[in-house]
Amino acid sequence: MAHGESVSAGHVSVLRREILAFAPQPTKRILDATLGLGGHAHALLSRHPEASLIAFDRDEEALAIASGALAPFAERTELRHRDFRDGLQDIPPRSLCYAIADLGVSSLQLDSQERGFSFRFEAPLDMRMDTRSGRSASDILNTASEKELERILREFGEEPKAKAIARSIVMERRSRSRWTTSAFASLVRRDARGRPGLDPATRAFQALRIATNSELSGLEVGLERLAHLLRPGGRLAVIAFHSLEDRIVKNVFRSLKKTGGFELLTPKPIVPQDDEKGFNARSRSAKLRVVSKRGDEGEGRPA
Numbered sequence: 001m002a003h004g005e006s007v008s009a010g011h012v013s014v015l016r017r018e019i020l021a022f023a024p025q026p027t028k029r030i031l032d033a034t035l036g037l038g039g040h041a042h043a044l045l046s047r048h049p050e051a052s053l054i055a056f057d058r059d060e061e062a063l064a065i066a067s068g069a070l071a072p073f074a075e076r077t078e079l080r081h082r083d084f085r086d087g088l089q090d091i092p093p094r095s096l097c098y099a100i101a102d103l104g105v106s107s108l109q110l111d112s113q114e115r116g117f118s119f120r121f122e123a124p125l126d127m128r129m130d131t132r133s134g135r136s137a138s139d140i141l142n143t144a145s146e147k148e149l150e151r152i153l154r155e156f157g158e159e160p161k162a163k164a165i166a167r168s169i170v171m172e173r174r175s176r177s178r179w180t181t182s183a184f185a186s187l188v189r190r191d192a193r194g195r196p197g198l199d200p201a202t203r204a205f206q207a208l209r210i211a212t213n214s215e216l217s218g219l220e221v222g223l224e225r226l227a228h229l230l231r232p233g234g235r236l237a238v239i240a241f242h243s244l245e246d247r248i249v250k251n252v253f254r255s256l257k258k259t260g261g262f263e264l265l266t267p268k269p270i271v272p273q274d275d276e277k278g279f280n281a282r283s284r285s286a287k288l289r290v291v292s293k294r295g296d297e298g299e300g301r302p303a
C-alpha cells in the first residue's frame with residue numbers, strides 16, 4: 001500500500017491496512033465506536049460497497065469533519081454525537097459484522113491550538129472531547145482533593161512524583177482560578193523529572209486528559225457490549241495507545257474467549273510495521289487486538 005493511501009481527509013489513520021485486513025467476509029454492517037476524522041470508516045466503506053456504517057464520537061468538531069469526508073457514502077452512513085459506552089442500546093443484538101474502536105485522543109484534538117490537550121500551544125486547560133458537557137481539566141485541578149489529584153497522576157500517568165505535584169497544585173490553586181496549558185506544564189516541570197526526549201509534563205498531561213474524559217471507566221463494559229452485538233463470524237477490533245487501555249482490552253478479550261463464544265485472533269497484539277512508524281510517529285505506541293464471535297457457517301463467516 002502506498003503511504004498516500006493511508007491518508008483520508010488529510011489525516012493518517014493508525015493501523016489502517018490491518019483494520020482493513022481483519023474485516024470479515026462479507027462486511028455488511030459496520031460500527032465505528034470512535035469515528036474521529038473518519039479515516040478507518042472511509043477506508044472500510046470504500047473497500048466494502050455493500051456495507052453500511054453507524055459511527056460514534058464524543059467530539060462534535062470531529063463529527064463535522066468526518067461527515068464531510070464521508071459525504072460520498074452519506075446514504076449508508078449514520079453518525080451519532082454520543083459516547084459509545086452508553087449509546088448502544090438501540091443497536092440490534094447479533095447485527096454487526098465488524099465493530100472497531102480506535103481509543104483515546106485524535107490528532108485533531110492533540111493538534112488543536114485552543115482545546116488545551118497539548119502543552120505545545122498556549123490555551124485554556126480544557127481537554128474535554130465533548131465540549132458540551134463535563135468538567136474541564138482546569139476545573140478538576142481546582143476542585144479535586146489533593147489525594148484525588150495524586151491518584152490521577154499516579155494511576156493514569158504513572159508519574160513517580162505524583163504526590164509532590166498534587167501538593168504543588170493545591171498550593172498554586174489558592175491564587176489561581178483558571179489554568180492554562182503553560183501554567184500546568186511549568187508547575188509539573190518544577191516537580192517532575194523527564195527522560196531525554198520526553199518532556200516531564202507529558203505524563204501529567206496524559207493523566208489529566210484521561211481523568212477529564214473518564215476514558216477508562218466503563219470501557220470494559222462498553223467493549224463487552226460491542227462484542228455481544230456481533231453476529232456470528234463478526235469481529236471486534238480495538239486499538240489502544242497506552243498500557244492502561246491495552247490492559248483493559250486484553251482482559252475483556254480473555255474473558256470473552258473463556259465464555260467459549262469468541263475466538264482470539266491476535267494472541268499477541270498487532271503493532272504498526274516499521275514503514276508506518278516511520279511516516280506516522282503517533283502510531284508507535286498503538287496495539288491492535290481482535291476477537292471473532294464464533295457461530296454459524298455462512299453468517300458473516302470470517303475471511
Ligand SMILES: C[S@@+](CC[C@H](N)C(=O)[O-])C[C@H]1O[C@@H](n2cnc3c(N)ncnc32)[C@H](O)[C@@H]1O
Pocket residue numbers: 011012013014033034035036037038039040041056057058059062082083084085102103104105106107129
Ligand atoms: C484515535 S481517534 C479515532 C481516529 C479514527 N479511527 C480515524 O481513523 O480517523 C479517537 C476518537 O475517538 C473519540 N472517542 C474517544 N473515546 C470515545 C468514546 N468513549 N465514545 C465516543 N467517541 C470517543 C475521540 O473524540 C476521538 O475523536
